[in-house]
Amino acid sequence: MTTSPSSPPDRARRRVTVLSGGVGGARFLQGLARVPGWGDEVTVVANTADDLWMHGLKICPDLDTVMYTLGGGIDPERGWGRTDETWHAKEELAAYGVEEAWFGLGDRDLATHLVRTRMLDAGYTLSAVTEALCARWQPGVRLLPMTDDRVETHVAVPDDQAPSGKRVVHFQEYWIRLRAAVPALAVVPVGIDAATPAAGVVEAITEADVVLLPPSNPVVSIGTILGVPGVRQALAATSAPVVGLSPIVAGTHVRGMAHQLLESIGVEVSAAGVAEHYGARSAGGLLDGWLVDTVDAALVERVRATGMACDAVPLMMTDHDATAAMARAALALVGLGA
């Protein structure tokens, strides 16, 4: 934090903290960066429960998606991984028969994982490694992993061969190899109860001028960040308003798989269902405000009835201007902004 508590309340740069997953969070951040006065001092608390070890390398999909997207290195079509990527290492691994065929490990991307793993091996925390990687990418935000501890989302899926009738796979395998096409019987963030927030995470929430929940996955992105002991308490304690934007539009996710995972945790797959899942701060929940898409305008009254502010605005992140308008609407909902 560079801003002291004695800074005048009308200072031009506001401290914004965003709890982010990968693609949905990163796209939202691109819009926020274009909001004058509010896009300059952004701290991103990124989900790390998607992280996995593969070929001895530590891979952090959501941290890298945010870093590459804001740093100009993302492949715009795929939405993940590096631009101008090649796949020679993956092909060579396949030739040895040791490839994890479902995981897209590009040659350029591999360098990031090599640097990260080498630094972790040398004893640096994931926070320190992330800071070092961002020194190259200059994402224009302070990027923090939610925790330096190992947390991994695992998903129980049906398996006729197993005595229990199910088996457990890493979330990445559920999403990429199984394409979220089988039921998620349970979603378990392994290790989360013993995790502690990374340095700066709690302060970023308690000292912010506003906390934003972008339209990231409520279960495996935002849900896991909220599951790190201390994060919910920080959100309850902060004097900053907490505002979210619905990842569910017209009863389904826009891209990704929020749909399947919400069903698996028993949350109604609607913009109102997710708002009720998070809950109003005035009623012991998380949110002061929630935006739904204009197609879901009929749900606004139901969300307001929970005790939070709610409006319907266009929520499709089609381009940077549309996304910046979403960020401005989130601020305006709680009386902030230009």
Ligand code: GDP
């Ligand atoms: P991931 O980690 O890459 O899955 O990304 P996030 O968790 O940050 O965001 C994924 C979620 O973003 C998806 O489940 C969608 O529901 C949501 N999403 C993606 N694009 C849009 C969009 O244009 N508008 C809205 N409202 N939600 C979106």
Ligand code: CA
């Ligand atoms: Ca993710």
